[in-house]
Amino acid sequence: MEEKSASSLERMLRVLDLFDDERPAHTAEEIAALLDVSLPTGYRYVKMLCDAGLLQRAGDSRYTLGPRIIVLDYYMRRTDPLLHVAVPYMAELVDKTGFDCVTSGWFGSQILDTHREKGRAPATLSYGRGRPRPLFSGGAPKVILASFAPAQLRRLFDTHPAQIAAAGLPPDWPGFRKYYAAIRRAGFYISRGELEPQLAAVAAPIRKPDGGVWGALSLVMDMQRIDVVDLDKVAQRVVQAAGLIEAELA
Known part of the structure; x- marks a missing residue:
């Protein structure tokens, strides 16, 4: 069970790697397809990352990186x-x-x-x-x-x-x-x-x-x-x- 949880967490964190200059926003459906996971799993990943502030809803059912990234960058600069x-x-x-x-x-x-x-x-x-x-x-x-x-x-x-x-x-x-x-x-x-x-x-x-x-x-x-x-x-x-x-x- 612990190994399965670690694998799921790894896949969820891979969501953050999907955002770049060419694709700064994604729908939950796109995220699920790119990670090759089921749509319910894709929605679950998106919800958990939004709850953590790592993603945010940007309109048209699309998601972008969230405000927690800005906070973390501030602490990175300080340390x-x-x-x-x-x-x-x-x-x-x-x-x-x-x-x-x-x-x-x-x-x-x-x-x-x-x-x-x-x-x-x-x-x-x-x-x-x-x-x-x-x-x-x-x-x-x-x-x-x-x-x-x-x-x-x-x-x-x-x-x-x-x-x-x-x-x-x-x-x-x-x-x-x-x-x-x-x-x-x-x-x-x-x-x-x-x-x-x-x-x-x-x-x-x-x-x-x-x-x-x-x-x-x-x-x-x-x-x-x-x-x-x-x-x-x-x-x-x-x-x-x-x-x-x-x-x-x-």
Whole structure:
């Protein structure tokens, strides 16, 4: 009975994974069909999640994510050890450069931006806190993946061949591994229009003492600025700030 209950709970929580940019709302019937459960079970899942505040009715018999998600995000921000340490350094980078500063992290199988300090002329970003980033494009994902152990990187290589090809990365494992090894040795990465054509970014990893990675620290600027700024100096500032954050977290 306990095993059956755990399985049912797992399926119910999978309801939350059905919501994304393309489908921000679902009917109970759609939820049941997508989870391959009976309609009564689908309605039961929806009711329990609504009672918990994780879903809410939005009209036309459709459901969206509920207000409890907002509350949980508030507590996540307050207890995130990376943000607790990083925000003052991010504000200092913004003050010195005028550019937006962003932290990003690896969560399960996704890269998410977790915080943004806006610069003097804030960039228009399509991605922000909570929206999954493409794994193989942009400065933050590049330095995060470059910090992975070979076995972890190989799993991503084997799992996402189409995304790797779309990003223009080496399609063979030796070339793919060599590409990220070069970023790891450099200690930072400069992206030019990879994620959004009008934007560039300078990113550095925030590493853990055990060899893992907390995430990435990035300065984001308009592409028009990249040819008129001292990129070496900007990269040095980002790497230095990432190192100070690492030291405090350690």
